[in-house]
Every structure is written in structure tokens, then in C-alpha cells.
Amino acid sequence: MARIKDVAALAGVNRSTVSRIINGEGKFREETKKKVEQAMAELNYRPSAIARSLATSSSNMMGLLVTYYTGGFFGSMMEQVQSELDTHSKFLITAQGHHSDAGEQQAIQRFHDLRCDGYILHSRHISDDTLCEFAKQHPPFVLLDRVVPSLEERCITFSHHKASSIAVQHLLDQKHRLIGCITGPTCRENSLQRKQGYLDTMAQAGIVVDESWCEEGNYGYQSGYEATKCLLTRHPELTAIFSCSEEMTVGAMQYLHEHGIQVPQDISIVSFDSVERCAELYPAVTSVCFPINDMAQSAVQVLMDLIAGKAVSKVHEFEPKLVVRGADRALS
Known part of the structure; x- marks a missing residue:
């Protein structure tokens, strides 16, 4: 050699x-x-x-903290981060947070032990105060889809409340009033924002929403299937459903298909979407885009600027966009 x-x-x-x-x-x-x-x-x-x-004094390695490795959302995020790092000749090290504060901190410690030059954190459990302390001690990091006061320049954000409002308003504009909602897990802040966007937009339209119009899922396929079953068993009069994730929408569509409920003739559906799953369904589902790929790309760019000691903007907020397709219709 x-x-x-x-x-x-x-x-x-x-x-x-x-x-x-x-x-x-x-x-x-x-x-x-x-x-x-x-x-x-x-x-x-x-x-x-x-x-x-x-x-x-540079390892040329970057750390990426994710909740877990499975699912199109996280797979797409990791692929985009790696693709962007390739343009900077950097290597990617990934670690799972295992749904806990301790798990996320252990992942960050692993990045530190490997001498990673910087981290991108999709953190859901570490407190704001702890992240502020990390900012004083650790190599530079960027927070993906989270806002921490005093660390705004490190935050790549998205308004989940506004995105939900846009999706629900689309149904309201089509004269739907009986709109059910499949929410994400209420233990997550972004899930709560999505649900609140639905509730606030319905209230602004003068519609009193019964809590039984909402059914909690876990962002997975099976939970979407079960949530749709529960909603329509309780309220067969619903004319539309707003689903807070694309995987839950796939499950919802499967339930509707199995039970002979035609979309959009019998019921309309709109959804969140981050990896274009809704475009692959039949009929294709109108969705509000959660641009995780663009956000991941921006996160790498901001991180590279922080590592280089460059000044960065305090605003890195992405706007939701509605993509209208065929799984909803206006009521007469």
C-alpha cells in the first residue's frame, strides 16, 4: 500500500x-x-x-438525528441530507433518538465522540433549555422542524397550523361542513398544531366541532385505517376527512375501498403530504405539502455556514402549498 x-x-x-x-x-x-x-x-x-x-481538525463527518429509520418521511430526509452533503464532500452519520430525551442525548453524544463537525437534529424530546446549553458547548447544530427561542438562526421551520388551515379551508370552500379529522399523536407539538389548525379554521367558519369528529392516529398506515373506521362508525354523516399524514391517508383510503365507500362521490379526503404519496393514490389526494426535502437541504446549507463562521439569517421558515388533485369534490 x-x-x-x-x-x-x-x-x-x-x-x-x-x-x-x-x-x-x-x-x-x-x-x-x-x-x-x-x-x-x-x-x-x-x-x-x-x-x-x-x-x-475536521472529521468531514456530519451527524443527523432522526426519530427512527423506517418510513418514507425519514428515508427521504436522510437521502436529501446525504445528497446535499455530497456536494461538500462530507460524510453522514445517522442515529435514532428512540422517542426519548435520553435516547436523543445519547445520539448527540455519539456524534460528539466521533468528532462530527456539526449536527442536524430532528429532535422531539430534548428540552429547549438543554438545547441552549448544547449550543454553548457542542459543535454547531441546526434544528429541523422546530423553533427554540434564542436559537432562531439555527431553526428550519414550517407552520403546521397554517398548513392545516389551508387544507381545511379548501374543504370549506367546497361547501363541506361535516369534516372529520385524523390527527397525529397528541404528545407531539407539531401534531397539536395540525389539530389546532383544523379546529381554529372550523371555528372561524362558525362550525362547532364535537371532539368525536377527531380520532387520534400515530402517523402510521394502520392507525389511519382504524381512525377512519372509528370516525365513520360514530358519524356516517361526515362528508369529508382531513388526514394529518400521508401514511394515515393510505390507511384511510384502504378502509374506504374495502367498505365500498367511493371517493370522492361518497366522501372527500385531503391530507398532509411530505413524500408525494398522495399523488400515487387512486384517486390522487389533494394535499398540503410539508416540504421536508427542501427543509433538509436548507438545514445543510445553514449548518455549513455556521461551521464556516458565517452570519446566518434568523428566519428559515417554509410556506405550505396546497396541491389540488381528485379525491375531493364540491357539494352542491
Whole structure:
């Protein structure tokens, strides 16, 4: 296996010159750089990542904290983060938070132990105060889909309340009044915001919503199936359903199909969507887009600026957008 001294000997330069060219340090004549590059290619020399890390005080690794690895949402997020990091020649290390404060802190400690240069955190359980303390001690990090006061410049945000309001208003504009809601788990702040957006928009239309018009799911397929069953068993008069996640919408559509309830002739449905699942259904479902891919890309860009010591804006908020498709109809 070729070593740096072999490259130096073949190129006719000293080892420090080879090292500095590899690490992008200093200025050299093009002729010198070309000799080193040719020697590296001829010897099939690959710089040691560990050695470069020690020399440059940079591991070229970034940490990404997610809730779990399964599901289209997190898979899409990880793919987008890795794709964006590839443009910066950075490696991605991922860890799960295991739905707990302790699990998320252990993941961050793992990033720290591996000397990651920065982190992207999709944190749901670590307190604001703890994150503020981390900001004083740890390498730079960016928070994805969360706002922490005093850390606004690190936050990539999205208004879940506004997105729900847009989706429900679409149904109201089609003269629906009996609109059920499949919510996410109420232990999550963003789920509560989605539900509250539904409730507030219905109230603004002068509609008193009975709590039995809402059924809690867990963002998964089966919970959407069961929630639809519960809603329509209690209230067969519902003319529309607002689903707070695309996976739950898939489950809802399956229940409706199995029970001969036609969409949109018998009932309309609109949904949140982050990975374009709603476009793949039949009929395709009108949805409000949660742009997690764009948000993940922005998170990497902000993180790279923080690592470089650049000033960053305190506002990184993404706007919801309604995509109208065919699974809803206006009432006469």
C-alpha cells in the first residue's frame, strides 16, 4: 500500500508539500500540483481520512438525528441530507433518538465522540433549555422542524397550523361542513398544531366541532385505517376527512375501498403530504405539502455556514402549498 512518502518521492517533492496539497493548504504552482496528482494516481494512493482529520481538525463527518429509520418521511430526509452533503464532500452519520430525551442525548453524544463537525437534529424530546446549553458547548447544530427561542438562526421551520388551515379551508370552500379529522399523536407539538389548525379554521367558519369528529392516529398506515373506521362508525354523516399524514391517508383510503365507500362521490379526503404519496393514490389526494426535502437541504446549507463562521439569517421558515388533485369534490 502506497504511503505519502512514496508519493513525495515519485513527484520529487517533500512530504509536507504533498500533505498541504491534499488538504488544500497554501498556494503551489500548477506544475507541482500536477506532479503530485499524477504520482497519487500512478500509485493508487488514497489519503487516510483519520490522518486528514488530525491534520485539519475536521472529521468531514456530519451527524443527523432522526426519530427512527423506517418510513418514507425519514428515508427521504436522510437521502436529501446525504445528497446535499455530497456536494461538500462530507460524510453522514445517522442515529435514532428512540422517542426519548435520553435516547436523543445519547445520539448527540455519539456524534460528539466521533468528532462530527456539526449536527442536524430532528429532535422531539430534548428540552429547549438543554438545547441552549448544547449550543454553548457542542459543535454547531441546526434544528429541523422546530423553533427554540434564542436559537432562531439555527431553526428550519414550517407552520403546521397554517398548513392545516389551508387544507381545511379548501374543504370549506367546497361547501363541506361535516369534516372529520385524523390527527397525529397528541404528545407531539407539531401534531397539536395540525389539530389546532383544523379546529381554529372550523371555528372561524362558525362550525362547532364535537371532539368525536377527531380520532387520534400515530402517523402510521394502520392507525389511519382504524381512525377512519372509528370516525365513520360514530358519524356516517361526515362528508369529508382531513388526514394529518400521508401514511394515515393510505390507511384511510384502504378502509374506504374495502367498505365500498367511493371517493370522492361518497366522501372527500385531503391530507398532509411530505413524500408525494398522495399523488400515487387512486384517486390522487389533494394535499398540503410539508416540504421536508427542501427543509433538509436548507438545514445543510445553514449548518455549513455556521461551521464556516458565517452570519446566518434568523428566519428559515417554509410556506405550505396546497396541491389540488381528485379525491375531493364540491357539494352542491
